[in-house]
Amino acid sequence: MFRHTALRYAVLVLLASAALFQAFTAEYFGLEILTEILILAMLVLALDIVAGFGGMVSLCHGALMGMGAYAYAILSTTAGIAPPVAMAGAVALTGAIAWAIGAICSRSHGIYFIMATLAFGQMAYSYVFEAPIFGGDDGLGGISRLDLSFVGIDLNDSRSFALFCLASLGAIYGASVLILRSGLGRSLTGVMHNEQRMRALGLTVWRVKADVFGLSGMIAGLAGVLAAQHIMYISPGLLSWTVSGEALVVVILGGLGTLVGPLVGAAAFVVLKHELSAVTTYWHLVVGALLIAVVMSRANGIFGWIEARWGARIDRRLTDATRKPEAKEVLGDA
Amino acid sequence: MLETRNLDKSFGAVHVTRNVSLKLERGERRVILGPNGAGKTTLFNQLVGELTPDSGSVHLAGEDVTALPVAKRARRGLSRSYQKNTLFDGLTVEENLGLAAAVHTGNATQLWSDSLAKPEVREIVDEVAEQVNLMPYIHAKVSEISYGVRRQLEVGVALATRPLVLLMDEPTSGVGPEMSKGFHDLLNNLPRDLTMLIIEHDMGLAFDVADTITVLNYGEVVFDGLPEAARGSKLLKDIYLGSWEDA
Structure with a gap:
């Protein structure tokens, strides 16, 4: 069951503060990196919900993000639908497709589940790559951003768009917490712990898995819509299994099943990628070595390691710090 | 409340359930006894739908639930606990x-x-x-x-x-004598209208809780009756080598 600890709140505040600082002070390149982090963070949140809290390790979340991006591009450019409606449509469509994938794959487990989702992802990639309506290998361009000029916000400005992505991520994080704390989320945790027992209690297990996969797909779809609006151009590479693989690396690097960890992972991954790629073209080797170190250390990612090592101590200190004023009052009364 | 009719199940050449017919009335507390390998847990698995019988049927509150999956049977009021x-x-x-x-x-x-x-x-x-x-x-x-x-x-x-019917697979498995006594009280204090089917090796608990006793041997019902009759049955003493005489 997902629980917020003092440490988790502290890390969230730290991440949000750093993102806000970056959003208000960075120049163009810094804002682009920030936006990249925020969109990746949204995708890995979606993946953490199914993999970390439902045991459904998906290799099609990159494809789901791509579907969201393409659906938005087609609806807003080819079909000429207003961007807000196109966004909602793209998110709903991706959620529906993800629900169907979840419903079919929910009957498999472990490596078979991974392979089934990989197959769905690659089917989508191949179709988009070949179909003329999606622009084939050339992709689609001329994608417009959401128009918020009626409230005085110009999303064509990088700073405004980064802040918009940050607000969206905040809302999605809140929604993710609500999902995981809902009856559905609790059942998902039960299924991950003991699927047979949940079935014996009367739960329709495949339905729970499909519903959560659908919700996760909606989040991945929204990440895709924002990615399309960010670059204003999309190509089939967005649906490739390597995007899903990269998202999985980020989730494991950050801390599977913690929600906060994948946010840390997304920030660490993108910053590492940009810093290292400036030094060497073999930056993947460093990330790979780091991933191996994290996995071999048996720590649950960077955040999981921090939580296991200092979590209890930090929680105690932060809790004590918030209780001190009351304690003083009691002493004063005495 | 719960009824099986000629339930039969084999795994290859091993016949694990042989034409088992049981009928539990509402509120009845029945204990299933039998040596290891008698087919008790296999019978439970067929009752809740985790195993499909080769032939025969399972009825819950008058409804044939043989074709229903585990979750649907559970929602109709069939619940179980496990040995592990x-x-x-x-x-x-x-x-x-x-x-x-x-x-x-x-x-x-x-x-x-x-x-x-x-x-x-x-x-x-x-x-x-x-x-x-x-x-x-x-x-x-x-x-x-x-x-x-x-x-x-x-x-x-x-x-x-x-649940309407509670199936318990060796609820006292692995617990000490003192805790086992606590389980007697716990089961006896459950609502009287709850139908219970219990697999148990603890003879003390079996005779303390049971309204009726069924004994399985090699997948077959060899005794079905009141606890008093079970105590005096020579066949059952032979199966259990007199192990409950101390109970």
């Missing part, structure tokens, strides 16, 4: 009971509302925790409670679905 604990280890006692109660009350798939905060779920959780003496451990994680308390929780989780 099948709990949700990372969760608290309260959350374990809450998962079962949420399924029963239809809150298990609710979005945007916490099932454990629902009054109808809380009511069941509190009631079952009282029934199976789990109140002192309600906020403890499963990993923090003793084996004996986990056995109580195993039964509690099954009870939290508010």
Whole structure:
């Protein structure tokens, strides 16, 4: 069951503060990196919900993000639908497709589940790559951003768009917490712990898995819509299994099943990628070595390691710090 | 309330259930005895739908449920506990009971509302925790409670679905004599209208709790009757080598 600890709140505040600082002070390149982090963070949140809290390790979340991006591009450019409606449509469509994938794959487990989702992802990639309506290998361009000029916000400005992505991520994080704390989320945790027992209690297990996969797909779809609006151009590479693989690396690097960890992972991954790629073209080797170190250390990612090592101590200190004023009052009364 | 008609099951050449016909009335407490390998747990698995019988049928409250999957049978009121604990280890006692109660009350798939905060779920959780003496451990994680308390929780989780028929597979398996005595009281204090089918090796508990006793041997019903008759049966003494004479 997902629980917020003092440490988790502290890390969230730290991440949000750093993102806000970056959003208000960075120049163009810094804002682009920030936006990249925020969109990746949204995708890995979606993946953490199914993999970390439902045991459904998906290799099609990159494809789901791509579907969201393409659906938005087609609806807003080819079909000429207003961007807000196109966004909602793209998110709903991706959620529906993800629900169907979840419903079919929910009957498999472990490596078979991974392979089934990989197959769905690659089917989508191949179709988009070949179909003329999606622009084939050339992709689609001329994608417009959401128009918020009626409230005085110009999303064509990088700073405004980064802040918009940050607000969206905040809302999605809140929604993710609500999902995981809902009856559905609790059942998902039960299924991950003991699927047979949940079935014996009367739960329709495949339905729970499909519903959560659908919700996760909606989040991945929204990440895709924002990615399309960010670059204003999309190509089939967005649906490739390597995007899903990269998202999985980020989730494991950050801390599977913690929600906060994948946010840390997304920030660490993108910053590492940009810093290292400036030094060497073999930056993947460093990330790979780091991933191996994290996995071999048996720590649950960077955040999981921090939580296991200092979590209890930090929680105690932060809790004590918030209780001190009351304690003083009691002493004063005495 | 629960009836099987000529239930038959084989695994290859091994005949594990041979034409088993049982009939449990509402509120009846029946204990199934039998040596290891007699087919007791295999029978349970067929009753709840985890195994499909080769032939025969299972009826719950007059309805033929043979073709229904596990979850649908559970929702119709057939609940079970397992010989080996099948709990949700990372969760608290309260959350374990809450998962079962949420399924029963239809809150298990609710979005945007916490099932454990629902009054109808809380009511069941509190009631079952009282029934199976789990109140002192309600906020403890499963990993923090003793084996004996986990056995109580195993039964509690099954009870939290508010079943019509409760199947218990060796509820006292692995617990000491003192805890086993506590289980006698626990089972005797459960609502009298709850139908119970219990697999048990503890003869003391069997004779203390049972209204009726069924004995299985090589997948076949070799005795079906009252506990007093079971005590005097030579056939049963032969099967158990007189092991219950001390009970």
